Amino acid sequence: MMLDQGTLQQAKLVLLGDMGAGKSSLVLRFVKGQFFDYQESTIGAAFLTKTMPEQNVKFEIWDTAGQERYHSLAPMYYRGAAAAVVVYDITNAESFTKAKTWAKELQRQGNPNMIMALAGNKADLADTRAVTTEEAQAYADENGLFFWETSAKANLNVSEVFTDIAKKLPRAQAAQPQATGGITLTQEPPQRPKKAGCC
Amino acid sequence: MLRLSDGHSPSAAGPTSTVVDEYGFEISCTPEQLAVRQQCADKAHQLVGKWGKLGGPKELPKPDKLKKYCRKGVPPQFRGWVWLQTSGAAARKAGQMANYYEAMVHMGEATSDWEHQIELDLPRTFPANQWISSEEGQTALRRVLLAFSVHKPQVGYCQGMNYIGAMLLLVMDRGEEDAFWVLVSLIDDGGILYRDMYANNLAGTHVELRSLDELVTSKLPKLHAHLQALNCDISIIATDWFLCIFCTTLPSETAARVWDALFSEGPKIIFRVALALLKMHEEALLAQDNPGYVLRELRTVVSQMHDRDRLMKVAFDGIGSMPMAKIDNFRERKQEVVDVEMRRRESRQALQAAIKESHSEGNEFTALGMSGFAEKIRSSYKARLGGSGAATPEQNGSPAKQRA
Numbered sequence: 001m002m003l004d005q006g007t008l009q010q011a012k013l014v015l016l017g018d019m020g021a022g023k024s025s026l027v028l029r030f031v032k033g034q035f036f037d038y039q040e041s042t043i044g045a046a047f048l049t050k051t052m053p054e055q056n057v058k059f060e061i062w063d064t065a066g067q068e069r070y071h072s073l074a075p076m077y078y079r080g081a082a083a084a085v086v087v088y089d090i091t092n093a094e095s096f097t098k099a100k101t102w103a104k105e106l107q108r109q110g111n112p113n114m115i116m117a118l119a120g121n122k123a124d125l126a127d128t129r130a131v132t133t134e135e136a137q138a139y140a141d142e143n144g145l146f147f148w149e150t151s152a153k154a155n156l157n158v159s160e161v162f163t164d165i166a167k168k169l170p171r172a173q174a175a176q177p178q179a180t181g182g183i184t185l186t187q188e189p190p191q192r193p194k195k196a197g198c199c
Numbered sequence: 200m201l202r203l204s205d206g207h208s209p210s211a212a213g214p215t216s217t218v219v220d221e222y223g224f225e226i227s228c229t230p231e232q233l234a235v236r237q238q239c240a241d242k243a244h245q246l247v248g249k250w251g252k253l254g255g256p257k258e259l260p261k262p263d264k265l266k267k268y269c270r271k272g273v274p275p276q277f278r279g280w281v282w283l284q285t286s287g288a289a290a291r292k293a294g295q296m297a298n299y300y301e302a303m304v305h306m307g308e309a310t311s312d313w314e315h316q317i318e319l320d321l322p323r324t325f326p327a328n329q330w331i332s333s334e335e336g337q338t339a340l341r342r343v344l345l346a347f348s349v350h351k352p353q354v355g356y357c358q359g360m361n362y363i364g365a366m367l368l369l370v371m372d373r374g375e376e377d378a379f380w381v382l383v384s385l386i387d388d389g390g391i392l393y394r395d396m397y398a399n400n401l402a403g404t405h406v407e408l409r410s411l412d413e414l415v416t417s418k419l420p421k422l423h424a425h426l427q428a429l430n431c432d433i434s435i436i437a438t439d440w441f442l443c444i445f446c447t448t449l450p451s452e453t454a455a456r457v458w459d460a461l462f463s464e465g466p467k468i469i470f471r472v473a474l475a476l477l478k479m480h481e482e483a484l485l486a487q488d489n490p491g492y493v494l495r496e497l498r499t500v501v502s503q504m505h506d507r508d509r510l511m512k513v514a515f516d517g518i519g520s521m522p523m524a525k526i527d528n529f530r531e532r533k534q535e536v537v538d539v540e541m542r543r544r545e546s547r548q549a550l551q552a553a554i555k556e557s558h559s560e561g562n563e564f565t566a567l568g569m570s571g572f573a574e575k576i577r578s579s580y581k582a583r584l585g586g587s588g589a590a591t592p593e594q595n596g597s598p599a600k601q602r603a
Contacts, residue, residue, distance in 0.1 A: 019358065020319040038326040041319075043359050043447060044438030047491040060491050067316070067358045069590075072400045072544065076432050 008051065008058045011169055013162075014078045016102045017087030018095035019066030022121035025152035026087060027063045030162055035153050042066070045077055055166035059083075068098075078106060083115040083165045090120045090149060093130040103143055115168050117146035117161050124151040221275050222369040222451040223328050228505065235506045236452070239272075242508060247274045250281075259284050269463035270515060272456050272507070279371035285462040286391065288380035300346060300376040307345030312592050313356035317344045324361040330373070331365045339375045340364055346379055351387060352589035357397035359442035360386070366446040370455055381462075385444075392466055393530065396441065398590060400544070405537045407441050407466075408434045410529035411473055418474055418518060422481050431490035436497055440473055448498065453507040460511070467523050468514070475514035476501055546580075553579040 015023040024039045024046065031050045046063040062077040064070070078084060084106055088099035099118060106114060118140045120131060133149060140147035146164040148157040215227045220236075228236065249268065250260075259281070260268045273281045283289045292299075311317075321337050321344075330336045343364045348356045360382070367378035385391050395403035412433040416423045426433070439447055444461065446454040461468040477484070480500045487493040504510055556579055 019316065020323075036326065038322040038332075040326060040447075041323040041358055041361065043362070043442050045435065045494075047494045049491070060489070062491070065358060068592075069357060069398075069400050072402075072405065072541070073434055073438060076434055080430075 007056065009056055009169060009171075010058050010060060011082040011166075012060050012062070012080060013083040013085065013165065014062045014064065014081045015085050015087060016064055016074060016078065016106075017066060017119075018089070018092070018098040021066060021087045021089040021092070021095050021099075022150075022152050023066060023085075023087045024063050026085070026119060026121060026150060026158055026161075027061055029152040029155060029158045031061070033155075035155070037153075044073070050162075052162065052166050055163065055169075057166040057169060059162065059166075075109065078110050078114075080111060081114060082111070082169060083117070084110065085117045085119055085161060085165075086145070087119045087121050088131065088136075089122050090131050090136075091122055091125050091128045096120075096131045096136065100139060103145060107143070113170070115146075115165050116144070117148070117165055119161050120147070120149040121152060123149040123156055124154040220450065220452050222366075222455070223330050224325070224451050225327060226450055226505075232503065232505045239452075239506065239508050243272050243274050246271055247276070250274055250277050266463055269459045270511065272511075273459045275370075275455070278455065278459070279374065279377060282367075282371065282381055282458070282462050283377055286381045286384040288377065288384040291384055291387075292376075292380045300379050303346035303350050303379075304342045307342070307347075307349045311345050311348045311356075313348040314345065316358075316592060317341060317348070317356050317361075320358060320361045324365050328365070328369070331369065336365075336368070336373075339368055339373060339378075343368065343375050343379045343382065347382055347386075350379075350383060354386060354398045355590040355592070357401075357442075359439070360397060362443045362447050366451065366454065366458075369451070370458075384462075391461065400541055401442075402534075402537050402541050404438065404441050405434075405540075406530055406533045407469075408437055409533040409537070410526055411437055411470055413529045413533075414470055414474060414521070414526075415477065419477055419481060422477060422484060425485050426490075426493070429488065429490050429493065431493050435490050436494055437473055441469060444469065445472065445501075448501045449504055450502065453504050453510060456507040456511060460514075465523070467521060467526055470526060471514040471518055471521065472510065474518050475510055476504070478517060479510070479513055549580050553577075 015027060017023050019041070022039075024042050025035060027046075027048055028034050028036070028039065031048045042063055042065045044065060048061045048063065049058060050061065051058045062081070064074055064077050084102075086099045086102045086106070088095040090096075103116060103118065106116060118136060120133070120136050136149075137147050139145075146161065146168075148161050148164075150157045150161060152158060215229050216233065217225055217227050218233070220226050246268075250273070259265055265285070269281075269285065283292075296302075307314075318341070321341055322332065324340060325331045328336075331340065340361065344356055344361060347354075347360065347364075363385070364378060364382055367381050368375065371377045371381070383390070386397060388394075393403045393407050395401075396407065397403070412423075415426075415433065444454070445457050448454075449457065457468065457472050476497070480497065483496050483500065484493055487496055557575055
């Protein structure tokens with residue numbers, strides 16, 4: 001059976017987080033079921049799609065570069081996104097601090113209805129954990145984020161993150177495929193100014 | 200069967216075979232692509248005689264011929280030596296004390312704030328390349344990047360430099376010191392690339408991207424209008440072209456060919472090649488209805504650009520005139536805009552940090568009253584904006600050595 005693309009809900013999703021937290025690995029696990037011990041560091045951004053037929057959702061995923069100085073490029077990717085996954089490395093406390101910064105920035109400057117998830121990646125390395133589950137869970141609860149500790153390597157809770165998001169996407173618009181094959185499900189006008197700023 | 204992908208397929212069809220290219224990268228080629236690679240290699244081989252006459256080469260062609268020779272491509276066996284000369288690396292090296300590189304390596308190993316980030320990226324740099332992923336390759340790349348991070352503390356380490364450093368090592372017969380000096384020639388003050396490409400929140404890269412956008416407007420107006428209608432900012436498709444100078448996107452042999460011309464003629468080559476890639480695939484890009492698909496299509500066709508002769512022909516003969524003065528003019532205007540945006544961004548961050556700091560100091564608000572509290576935030580904010588010359592991992596990435 002082929003799914004008719006026209007009835008699929010398309011949702012733009014962006015991954016943000018510190019360098020080496022495992023953003024690309026999470027996406028690769030989710031989209032292709034693959035994992036590499038050494039995933040090439042992302043420069044600029046990567047784009048992948050994944051359809052979840054059970055949820056009738058097609059995710060259009062933007063995977064971004066993590067180094068702090070690349071931050072100035074990020075708004076290009078999160079503007080108009082329906083969802084975001086903020087990733088940190090559970091063995092690296094600084095990456096959790098950085099994740100909170102991202103969540104704040106998205107709350108302030110992202111689409112107001114953006115669905116957010118916090119992913120504490122590298123859960124397979126719990127022996128060297130630097131961020132407790134309780135602390136991250138409390139932060140996620142306070143800020144209305146889904147939360148999972150994930151492992152792209154061990155394939156732990158990866159699809160759960162995306163399933164949570166898919167289920168929460170606004171259903172009302174699912175029956176109205178966008179004529180342009182549009183990129184978002186937000187209320188934003190389709191035409192934004194030509195030049196978006198870098199910060 | 201449920202269809203899980205959107206049916207996109209790479210533009211090349213037919214059976215493919217996997218070969219290892221000149222620089223140790225596995226590439227998958229159709230019979231047509233293999234034939235085209237062979238043609239280009241044959242042509243390069245014909246040029247060996249010309250360069251060889253120069254003594255191996257021990258000297259460069261005369262200045263009036265150099266540009267032409269480099270545009271046709273430097274034979275791989277001479278590339279390391281030629282790049283060292285044309286990039287200005289040899290002159291920079293000669294201008295320093297003899298053991299400067301070793302001194303920088305030692306200093307970097309002992310004191311670099313960037314060790315953690317460099318370590319994080321080393322195994323993630325061309326992991327499929329056998330030599331780069333070997334212990335020897337990792338050690339060489341580590342030393343080059345650490346040395347650079349202390350040689351140029353205003354830049355430190357920026358993602359993207361790992362790929363450039365690796366590519367230089369691969370092309371320059373794994374010679375660390377030569378690779379270091381060419382990296383310096385690209386990025387240092389007065390270097391080949393535009394200033395602050397890797398520093399100061401990539402301000403220079405933003406400037407270059409916007410200058411490219413202007414050139415796309417004038418050279419490829421139809422494509423520009425299409426990208427604009429899709430809200431597809433040029434940064435989405437070209438950021439890695441600038442930060443990695445095509446070495447992560449083009450096949451390595453083609454990228455090396457671009458660098459032949461880049462070192463001899465300067466950064467306008469990056470613009471020419473970018474415009475050539477867009478022009479050659481304009482039709483395919485016009486058919487895409489979403490920025491993501493534009494990026495994916497472009498990445499696919501660019502990764503299959505094995506016909507380096509054709510790419511360079513379009514870059515030099517198919518784009519029309521493009522004087523450097525015009526690019527400099529764009530740069531000047533875009534720099535002003537980017538400076539304003541960067542300052543705004545910095546102030547916002549400094550203000551947020553100042554407010555956060557004041558909050559964490561408990562009930563001071565009650566003690567100081569409104570105006571006292573505001574004054575405290577103001578002075579903390581001013582102090583933060585003061586800044587220092589060297590980039591630090593705290594400003595520019597995760598803290599150093601946290602796993603040490």
